[in-house]
Amino acid sequence: MKPAAFEYHAPESIDDVVGLLAEHGDEAKPLAGGQSLVPMLALRLARFEHVVDLNRVPALAGIERADGAVAVGAMTRQAELERSDAAAAVPLLGLAAPLIGHFQIRNRGTVGGSIAHADPAGELPSIALALDAELDVASTSGTRTVAAPELFAGTWETTLAPEELLTRVRFPVWPDRSGFAVEEVARRYGDFALAGVACGVELDADGGVVRAAIALLGLGSMPLRASAAEDAIVGRVPSAEDLTEIGRLAIADVDPPTDIHASGEYRGAVGAHVVARGLEAALARAAA
Amino acid sequence: MNELPLSFVANGVPHRAFVEPRKTLADCLREDCGLTGTHLGCEHGVCGACTVLVDGVAVRSCLMFAVQVEGAEITTVEGLAAEGELGPVQRAFRDEHGLQCGFCTPGFVVTAHAYLAEHPDPTRDEILEALSGNLCRCTGYQGIVRAVERAAATMRDGIT
Numbered sequence: 053m054k055p056a057a058f059e060y061h062a063p064e065s066i067d068d069v070v071g072l073l074a075e076h077g078d079e080a081k082p083l084a085g086g087q088s089l090v091p092m093l094a095l096r097l098a099r100f101e102h103v104v105d106l107n108r109v110p111a112l113a114g115i116e117r118a119d120g121a122v123a124v125g126a127m128t129r130q131a132e133l134e135r136s137d138a139a140a141a142v143p144l145l146g147l148a149a150p151l152i153g154h155f156q157i158r159n160r161g162t163v164g165g166s167i168a169h170a171d172p173a174g175e176l177p178s179i180a181l182a183l184d185a186e187l188d189v190a191s192t193s194g195t196r197t198v199a200a201p202e203l204f205a206g207t208w209e210t211t212l213a214p215e216e217l218l219t220r221v222r223f224p225v226w227p228d229r230s231g232f233a234v235e236e237v238a239r240r241y242g243d244f245a246l247a248g249v250a251c252g253v254e255l256d257a258d259g260g261v262v263r264a265a266i267a268l269l270g271l272g273s274m275p276l277r278a279s280a281a282e283d284a285i286v287g288r289v290p291s292a293e294d295l296t297e298i299g300r301l302a303i304a305d306v307d308p309p310t311d312i313h314a315s316g317e318y319r320g321a322v323g324a325h326v327v328a329r330g331l332e333a334a335l336a337r338a339a340a
Numbered sequence: 341m342n343e344l345p346l347s348f349v350a351n352g353v354p355h356r357a358f359v360e361p362r363k364t365l366a367d368c369l370r371e372d373c374g375l376t377g378t379h380l381g382c383e384h385g386v387c388g389a390c391t392v393l394v395d396g397v398a399v400r401s402c403l404m405f406a407v408q409v410e411g412a413e414i415t416t417v418e419g420l421a422a423e424g425e426l427g428p429v430q431r432a433f434r435d436e437h438g439l440q441c442g443f444c445t446p447g448f449v450v451t452a453h454a455y456l457a458e459h460p461d462p463t464r465d466e467i468l469e470a471l472s473g474n475l476c477r478c479t480g481y482q483g484i485v486r487a488v489e490r491a492a493a494t495m496r497d498g499i500t
Contacts, residue, residue: 060407090384
């Protein structure tokens with residue numbers, strides 16, 4: 053299949069991008085890395101009169117350390133997360149990057165594109181949710197900040213208006229004695245995960261958990277925060293049995309989708325397992 | 341038809357074309373440049389047959405629009421070796437029976453070429469991971485994996 057015809061725009065500044073988005077509203081779509089949008093256009097799952105290419109806007113790319121966070125420009129390629137020294141302060145970025153598609157996909161796919169695409173099985177949306185990342189959003193009315201939990205509205209849906217552009221994502225840096233993990237089960241390396249988790253724990257001097265973040269991927273219509281499981285692990289020095297129980301708790305309230313790849317019931321069982329495994333790895337890294 | 345002028349370099353040769361914005365880079369290479377070594381399997385980013393290098397980086401050419409490579413340098417499978425010769429990855433695919441029908445081969449060869457340039461001494465597991473974005477329906481992959489192992493070894497020995 054080939055995409056339907058569209059008018060192509062290649063602006064070179066954020067002002068020009070948001071100007072075009074304001075002019076064309078929901079008839080326009082920003083094109084980031086294109087690794088999700090172009091297939092959707094080719095399969096005619098989506099069509100737009102105007103495609104606004106972000107690839108010639110240098111101000112949208114780059115990773116920098118700023119104010120207790122790592123700020124990642126929306127057009128930063130996913131492959132950059134694997135080799136960036138600045139991104140290393142947020143270990144979840146480097147842990148997740150190798151799991152995003154295949155290396156040819158990561159060479160082109162972007163951090164902002166993945167988050168704005170809001171695939172429920174996407175790694176980066178889950179990390180944004182787990183870490184309460186802050187998203188900088190621009191429009192002709194100015195800029196605003198959106199907290200990650202306020203962004204996701206459903207499968208491939210966000211609360212951003214068609215006139216708005218995600219420009220930068222700020223991932224908070226956690227203190228020392230923190231550990232993180234991304235665990236997922238997929239049928240093939242690089243495929244969408246049947247179920248997965250992005251998680252982090254922060255320990256006190258005695259090895260007790262003082263903070264936990266658990267975000268589930270592939271288990272609902274959007275990335276999900278497992279708040280009850282987070283509450284259950286905080287204040288404890290969890291045993292292996294505790295982690296199994298916390299894994300079960302994490303999926304207690306989710307209703308995973310059933311499709312040709314897996315039943316919802318199976319996804320839930322896998323989800324409980326990957327949460328326990330992810331927390332175990334995160335705890336080990338935090339204590340190291 | 342809303343066609344835009346386009347110029348880029350493919351395998352060292354400057355190309356000019358007029359293309360509709362919706363035309364993929366893969367279609368442009370095949371139809372406007374005559375570089376039919378780049379194959380299209382799925383046309384939506386799953387099979388990897390259309391892998392090319394854009395400014396030295398391996399990407400799926402069915403997931404880029406041709407208008408996006410204005411001013412860029414593209415390398416296709418035809419550009420990996422001198423005319424009439426085989427490069428080390430191509431030779432290894434031949435020697436290890438890394439192809440049968442050959443449809444997926446250009447994508448595998450470009451992928452392996454790009455991967456080995458950055459990872460000259462990969463483990464077998466790393467090779468499997470690097471090839472995971474390319475589909476082959478004939479070989480069962482074993483010959484392809486051996487070919488990449490052999491190519492890595494010959495390239496480490498300085499044979500080009």
